[in-house]
Amino acid sequence: MWSRDDTVDRWAGVRRALDLGLCGVGGRLTQAPDTALAAVLAVDHEHGERVARRLERFMALPAGAHVWTVDEDGLFHRGEFTGQWRFDGTEAAFEADLVHVRACDWLDRDVTAAVAPPAVLAAFARGGRNFQRIRAASGPSD
Secondary structure, eight states, rough: OOOTTSOOOHHHHHHHHHTTEEEOOOOOOOOOOOHHHHHHHHHHHHOOOOHHHHHHHHHHHHHHEEEEEEOOOEEEEEEOOOOOOOOOSSHHHHHHHHEEEEEEEEEEEEETTTOOOHHHHHHTTTOSSSSOOOEEEEEOOO
């Protein structure tokens, strides 16, 4: 939920998502799409194929899929998707570059690195700005 746009406050999207019960990815658009397909096509046109593929993966995850983020204090948060993709065209969403969102129930909050699953720590150690699957040998954590 960190914007890939370096002009955006790195933590704005995370704060917004945790406050509003959302999970999302960036990809601001010049015009609000009215369907998921229109969003993917617009993102492809404005941001490129790689960003469009990331949005498609985000949209395709089933309700109930688990997601993780980390906040500016270094605390991890595990959530579960409870809704489908929607475009948030508000000014606040645009400013945070968190416009492609899904409802998310943040289940575990304030998890320290000492107790976060190793696979989660490894994923965030790679940079954390990508939407990526987290795989653990001991069981599912994605």
